[in-house]
Amino acid sequence: MNIEKQLTEDIQSALNHLFQEEMEVTLQPTRKDFEGTYTFVVFPLVKKLRKNPVEIGNAIGEYLKENSSVVSGFNVVQGFLNISLQENTWNSLFNSLLEKKGDSDFDSNGSSVLVEFSSPNTNKPLHLGHLRNNFLGHSVSEILKANGYAVTKACLVNDRGIHICKSMIAYQLFGNDETPESASIKGDHLAGKYYVEFDKAYKEEIKSLMAKGQSEDEAKKNAPLMKQAQQMLQQWENGDEEVVTLWKKMNGWVYDGFNATYKKIGIDFDKTYYESDTYLLGKDIVEEGLEKGIFFKKEDNSVWIDLSEEGLDEKLVLRGDGTSVYITQDIGTTELKFKDFGTDKSVWVVGNEQDYHFQVLFAILKKLGRSYAEGCYHLSYGMVDLPSGKMKSREGTVVDADDLVSEMIATARETTEERGKIDDFSETEKDELFRTLALGALKYFLLKVEPKKRMLFNPAESIDFQGNTGPFIQYTHARIKSILRKAAADGLSVPEQIGDIKMAEIETDLVGLLAEYPNYIQKAANDYAPSVIANYCYDLAKTFNSFYAELSVMNESDSQLRDFRLALIEQVAATLKKGMRLLGIDVPERM
RNA sequence: GGUCCCGUAGCUCAGCUGGAUAGAGCAUCUGCCUUCUAAGCAGACGGUCGAACGUUCGAAUCGUUCCGGGAUCACCA
Numbered sequence: 001m002n003i004e005k006q007l008t009e010d011i012q013s014a015l016n017h018l019f020q021e022e023m024e025v026t027l028q029p030t031r032k033d034f035e036g037t038y039t040f041v042v043f044p045l046v047k048k049l050r051k052n053p054v055e056i057g058n059a060i061g062e063y064l065k066e067n068s069s070v071v072s073g074f075n076v077v078q079g080f081l082n083i084s085l086q087e088n089t090w091n092s093l094f095n096s097l098l099e100k101k102g103d104s105d106f107d108s109n110g111s112s113v114l115v116e117f118s119s120p121n122t123n124k125p126l127h128l129g130h131l132r133n134n135f136l137g138h139s140v141s142e143i144l145k146a147n148g149y150a151v152t153k154a155c156l157v158n159d160r161g162i163h164i165c166k167s168m169i170a171y172q173l174f175g176n177d178e179t180p181e182s183a184s185i186k187g188d189h190l191a192g193k194y195y196v197e198f199d200k201a202y203k204e205e206i207k208s209l210m211a212k213g214q215s216e217d218e219a220k221k222n223a224p225l226m227k228q229a230q231q232m233l234q235q236w237e238n239g240d241e242e243v244v245t246l247w248k249k250m251n252g253w254v255y256d257g258f259n260a261t262y263k264k265i266g267i268d269f270d271k272t273y274y275e276s277d278t279y280l281l282g283k284d285i286v287e288e289g290l291e292k293g294i295f296f297k298k299e300d301n302s303v304w305i306d307l308s309e310e311g312l313d314e315k316l317v318l319r320g321d322g323t324s325v326y327i328t329q330d331i332g333t334t335e336l337k338f339k340d341f342g343t344d345k346s347v348w349v350v351g352n353e354q355d356y357h358f359q360v361l362f363a364i365l366k367k368l369g370r371s372y373a374e375g376c377y378h379l380s381y382g383m384v385d386l387p388s389g390k391m392k393s394r395e396g397t398v399v400d401a402d403d404l405v406s407e408m409i410a411t412a413r414e415t416t417e418e419r420g421k422i423d424d425f426s427e428t429e430k431d432e433l434f435r436t437l438a439l440g441a442l443k444y445f446l447l448k449v450e451p452k453k454r455m456l457f458n459p460a461e462s463i464d465f466q467g468n469t470g471p472f473i474q475y476t477h478a479r480i481k482s483i484l485r486k487a488a489a490d491g492l493s494v495p496e497q498i499g500d501i502k503m504a505e506i507e508t509d510l511v512g513l514l515a516e517y518p519n520y521i522q523k524a525a526n527d528y529a530p531s532v533i534a535n536y537c538y539d540l541a542k543t544f545n546s547f548y549a550e551l552s553v554m555n556e557s558d559s560q561l562r563d564f565r566l567a568l569i570e571q572v573a574a575t576l577k578k579g580m581r582l583l584g585i586d587v588p589e590r591m
Numbered sequence: 592g593g594u595c596c597c598g599u600a601g602c603u604c605a606g607c608u609g610g611a612u613a614g615a616g617c618a619u620c621u622g623c624c625u626u627c628u629a630a631g632c633a634g635a636c637g638g639u640c641g642a643a644c645g646u647u648c649g650a651a652u653c654g655u656u657c658c659g660g661g662a663u664c665a666c667c668a
Contacts, residue, residue: 026608028610031611031612033611033612034611039610039611041610041611043610043648043649044648046648047648053648077611078611079610079611079648079649080610080611121668158668161667161668162667162668163667163668275668300666302666311594312594312664313593313594313664316665316666318666319666320666321666323666325665325666325667325668326665326667326668329668351662352595352596352661352662352663353662353663354662354663354668355594355595355596355662355663356594356595356662356663356664357663357668359594359595380595380596382596382597382661382662383661383662385661390661415630416630419628419629419630421628421630437630448604448605449603449604449605450604450605452596452597453596453597453604454596454597454660454661454662455603455604456602456603458602458603461602461603461617464603464616464617464630465630466616466617466630466631467615467616467617467630468603468604468605468615468616468617469616469630471630472616472630472631474630475628475630475631476630476631478628478630479627479628479630479631480627482627482628483627483628484627485627486627487627531604531605535604535605535606535615538605538615538616539605539615542615545631545632546632546633548627548628548631548632549623549631549632549633550632552626552627553627554626554627555626555627569627590628591628591630
């Protein structure tokens with residue numbers, strides 16, 4: 001049953017009977033300091049009916065009290081009609097939740113979506129910014145699944161290009177055949193080390209060239225290392241055996257490193273694309289666009305599109321020498337993804353520095369008349385900044401993903417052990433718990449903020465385990481499970497339906513929140529915003545903890561009430577678990 | 592300079608399809624473990640919702656302008 005829908009209909013019928021009015025009725029939750037559950041604002045009617053708001057409110061209230069099966073009473077404050085619900089309304093609402101047996105996900109909606117995220121460069125290890133991307137991508141995928149979409153998670157690995165060559169050059173020059181094994185460093189970190197080495201040596205070269213009188217721009221172009229890197233890129237594209245062998249070797253190391261990190265943080269993909277396979281795609285579509293007159297050629301043979309009608313500029317889609325630019329590849333890979341999976345929607349989880357790029361890409365796809373253009377969405381998210389400013393890989397001012405996770409696990413261990421609640425756990429169980437808590441704290445920290453907002457991470461202050469955090473919600477779940485274990489030990493089972501009981505306010509609050517869960521799943525999907533789920537889970541956990549402090553489950557002498565509470569808290573635990581699952585966060589049985 | 596995003600308590604953030612005295616967490620301070628996990632609960636303190644106009648019965652929420660911060664406007668990706 002749906003109380004809100006019922007009540008809305010009853011109010012509409014009241015308006016019809018009393019004033020011969022038809023209008024859309026929206027309800028809002030009554031403010032805490034007033035009596036009632038739902039509030040109907042009557043101000044909009046005042047002008048139409050030329051009556052004072054209190055009079056209108058009272059008339060509707062009386063009508064509802066007489067004619068609505070869910071309304072028990074009302075009060076009118078100014079223009080606000082506060083409506084109280086019948087006791088048994090709450091009972092039947094809760095019973096209807098129990099009937100669903102915890103299945104609150106939506107049925108398949110027949111629609112499919114491909115979510116591309118993570119998309120790392122193989123020249124450096126993952127950092128905090130990548131974590132935000134990965135967690136967002138994973139969470140949005142889960143949220144879409146819960147809304148009935150068939151979801152494909154894809155990753156496009158940026159495994160070629162000048163930046164990869166930089167690491168390779170530096171390795172050739174300074175590497176001494178070092179390997180991850182010989183250096184005892186994860187492969188992605190080893191590649192990252194040489195990327196930084198390249199930059200250091202390159203800067204030296206620039207400095208000395210400038211000392212010899214070259215301008216900065218000239219020096220940057222003329223530095224021997226840069227020329228070597230460009231030459232290597234040429235060799236790579238020509239399939240030079242030595243270069244390709246080195247490339248394969250180093251990329252192999254990096255993938256081993258990435259896979260270890262992905263495994264640790266619980267990220268996986270249904271499909272991985274490699275840019276080395278796809279970077280030539282898109283040229284044929286440019287050709288098609290030229291034929292259709294959507295693109296045009298300039299004197300130097302370069303190909304452009306004019307997007308001034310869309311409020312954008314002219315954009316190059318193919319260089320004069322016939323080689324691709326970034327957007328060419330993206331046109332090609334979008335087509336490829338559509339050919340491979342034919343999804344109705346396509347989502348890119350990519351930072352907001354590429355907002356313009358995606359505006360252009362989508363505009364081009366529309367002009368090309370691609371059927372999938374309408375379903376394209378750029379999930380743009382803000383940067384994670386440090387107190388010192390932006391993170392920069394080359395300058396080493398990054399918060400490394402592996403390091404951060406390790407630190408979080410250490411903090412989780414410390415925080416947990418000092419409480420001494422899990423002394424009977426085996427070492428394996430402990431390690432599993434610390435990892436669960438550490439990732440819970442980290443993922444929640446990154447997901448609770450609206451994606452498009454940039455956020456600040458202060459390495460000096462470790463991520464909290466108290467207050468509005470992942471572990472707070474995990475703790476709430478563990479607390480409930482503890483009661484349920486106790487109940488089971490006492491031979492009590494959780495009822496499938498509840499009896500005729502009178503709920504306390506804090507209990508109707510919980511029932512109301514539980515009933516609203518599907519609305520939040522929908523909102524989260526509509527907004528592509530895991531933060532909606534995070535805030536909901538926090539709200540639910542917080543309300544449960546108030547309940548916990550106020551009322552007892554196992555010490556309740558009225559067995560009907562106790563059984564209701566068992567069912568209630570079990571629903572809360574299940575909902576927290578499902579909600580956190582959508583964020584990619586596990587909840588422990590004990591902590 | 593053009594375009595886009597952000598600006599809410601000391602700090603980090605909710606709220607933004609317009610509604611009653613703007614909510615949390617952290618930090619500071621007060622209470623609460625002889626009863627289901629105190630990673631908790633209850634309370635205090637803390638706000639010109641960046642500013643000004645405008646629309647409205649009513650604006651943190653919508654519009655315009657301005658201020659502050661960020662991104663982008665590459666034949667880089």
